[in-house]
Amino acid sequence: MTTVAAIDNDPATLTVDALVVGLYQADGDEGPRLAGGAETVDAAFSGRLAATFALLGATGAVGEVTKLASLGAVPAPVVAAVGLGEREKCAADTLRRAAGAAARALAGNDTIAISLPLADAEGHQEPADAVAALAEGALLGGYQFGGYKTKAEPGRRSPATSVSVVVADGADQDTKAQLKRAATLTAAVAQARDWVNTAPNQLRPPQFADAVADAVRKAKLEVEVLDEKALRKGGYGGILAVGEGSGALPRLVRIAYRPKGAAGHVALVGKGITFDTGGVSIKPAQGMWEMKSDMAGAAAVAAAMLAVAALKPKVSVTACLPMAENMLSGNAYRPGDIVTMYNGKRVEVLNTDAEGRMILGDAIARACEDEPDYLLETSTLTGGQVTALGKRVAGVMGSEELCDRVKLAGEKVGEPAWPMPLPEDVRKNMESDIADLSQVASGLDRAGHMLQGAVFLSEFVSEGVAWAHIDIAGPSYHPGEPYGYVAKGGTGVPVRTLVELIEDIAANG
Ligand code: BES
Ligand code: ZN
Ligand code: MN
Numbered sequence: 001m002t003t004v005a006a007i008d009n010d011p012a013t014l015t016v017d018a019l020v021v022g023l024y025q026a027d028g029d030e031g032p033r034l035a036g037g038a039e040t041v042d043a044a045f046s047g048r049l050a051a052t053f054a055l056l057g058a059t060g061a062v063g064e065v066t067k068l069a070s071l072g073a074v075p076a077p078v079v080a081a082v083g084l085g086e087r088e089k090c091a092a093d094t095l096r097r098a099a100g101a102a103a104r105a106l107a108g109n110d111t112i113a114i115s116l117p118l119a120d121a122e123g124h125q126e127p128a129d130a131v132a133a134l135a136e137g138a139l140l141g142g143y144q145f146g147g148y149k150t151k152a153e154p155g156r157r158s159p160a161t162s163v164s165v166v167v168a169d170g171a172d173q174d175t176k177a178q179l180k181r182a183a184t185l186t187a188a189v190a191q192a193r194d195w196v197n198t199a200p201n202q203l204r205p206p207q208f209a210d211a212v213a214d215a216v217r218k219a220k221l222e223v224e225v226l227d228e229k230a231l232r233k234g235g236y237g238g239i240l241a242v243g244e245g246s247g248a249l250p251r252l253v254r255i256a257y258r259p260k261g262a263a264g265h266v267a268l269v270g271k272g273i274t275f276d277t278g279g280v281s282i283k284p285a286q287g288m289w290e291m292k293s294d295m296a297g298a299a300a301v302a303a304a305m306l307a308v309a310a311l312k313p314k315v316s317v318t319a320c321l322p323m324a325e326n327m328l329s330g331n332a333y334r335p336g337d338i339v340t341m342y343n344g345k346r347v348e349v350l351n352t353d354a355e356g357r358m359i360l361g362d363a364i365a366r367a368c369e370d371e372p373d374y375l376l377e378t379s380t381l382t383g384g385q386v387t388a389l390g391k392r393v394a395g396v397m398g399s400e401e402l403c404d405r406v407k408l409a410g411e412k413v414g415e416p417a418w419p420m421p422l423p424e425d426v427r428k429n430m431e432s433d434i435a436d437l438s439q440v441a442s443g444l445d446r447a448g449h450m451l452q453g454a455v456f457l458s459e460f461v462s463e464g465v466a467w468a469h470i471d472i473a474g475p476s477y478h479p480g481e482p483y484g485y486v487a488k489g490g491t492g493v494p495v496r497t498l499v500e501l502i503e504d505i506a507a508n509g
Helices: 041-042 047-057 092-105 127-141 171-195 205-218 228-234 237-243 287-291 295-311 356-368 383-389 400-413 423-429 449-460 495-508
Strands: 003-007 019-023 065-069 079-083 113-114 162-166 222-226 251-257 263-268 272-276 316-326 339-340 346-347 374-379 394-398 417-419 467-470
Touching: 003 127, 003 171, 019 047, 019 092, 019 162, 041 047, 041 162, 041 374, 041 400, 047 079, 047 400, 065 092, 079 092, 079 356, 092 113, 092 127, 113 127, 113 346, 113 356, 113 449, 127 171, 162 228, 171 205, 171 295, 205 222, 205 272, 205 295, 205 316, 222 228, 228 251, 228 263, 228 383, 237 316, 237 339, 237 356, 251 295, 251 356, 263 356, 263 495, 272 287, 272 356, 287 339, 287 356, 295 316, 295 374, 295 495, 356 374, 374 495, 394 400, 400 417, 400 467, 400 495, 423 449
Parallel strands: 003 162, 019 079, 019 113, 113 162, 263 316, 263 374, 272 316, 374 467, 394 417
Antiparallel strands: 065 079, 222 251, 251 316, 339 346, 394 467
């Protein structure tokens, strides 16, 4: 466990294992320049710190980390420079990414101090916000999944147990509150990442439901788990159609946070497919293992509820998490099936790999029964999201105003999201000859896949509920090498966006 604190000591006197300073990117012919916070350290190096880092190859590019042995110039044996990019563009997420990269590169050092500019040249950010960004970045960058190795790895470097952020004069109340918030948020993100990274044979629907129920119960939230019998009794046709193909039967987890004097009610819904083989419409074997992350939406929502329980915003928040494993068996649903959904609508199944919308349709309809003001749903719904927006930008569809708020919240926390339309012709193409609705547009190939998913879901949202569907197929999972504060595997997107939105709604309606 890593703890963060703010300190106002001179960084050049700190007896930590590693000290982090900042470098702005080289401008024209000049080399990289030292950022604010490094002045006294530079003096201890006779004013040659920037030149020395340049000699070691540092350019100041965002996220670049260059390490230097201090050889007694300062008490910290290692001084590391982290790139901050162009000074004019240094925003909160730059600090988050820089702190994340530094924490990762300095794993194996037990105590780290970060002395970076808290208000940049243009004074874009409040110092307390900058401290929060640095703490968040360092804590997220230090994340490591436990894994399953039977023997301890020789040379495995653990994240620091203590990270200190150097501030000008004393940590004020605001800074202290922000640090506490950063610890809460990053613990929630780590929990979401852990669930996503857990092997799919160890997190089948009943186990996932129990794990979520245990965690939220510990956080003093109300929780109810519907098993397959309760789902049959309740008429959850979509969840059962998908979930009964597996030997590990489906679940619906409902969580509630109801503070006194709540202004409004936000409903959250998250896709919890613990593994997606595609079912009878089976997926290609190549890369199928990544479908262990098909419960990233449910993981993010459950984790956001943990953060909500700690942060206590003045708004009611309920969560509805359908969990199922999309498998093939003698009981698996098939193309051609007619499924009666929870809200009574009949769906013609055409592709069992479009299972997310089947379980989400039921969950959204159930969530709407509690008459929320806002409904935020997130899911690894379509490969079309990755085709349209890539691996790092989520697609947002639904009520226009709420979609814009999701985009703004995402921008603020460093989880980019972009609004997408719900064109009328897409709904027309989902007419079925024999049922109320077709599960996917027939004969249209893969055109507008992401939009089809959202149009389908809109059929289960009640009139008058402002809703947004956040497709996180790409951003929820990072298969490549770590960067910034993002580790390989589950990213925890969009936990911080959801919490930001809930706090925004609590404050501004
Ligand atoms: N879980 C997948 C979507 C997905 C793809 C998530 C890639 C993460 C990475 C979803 O259930 C799925 O299979 N979607 C199909 C929908 C299609 C059959 C209408 C898709 O996107 O191809
Ligand atoms: Zn899926
Ligand atoms: Mn699928």
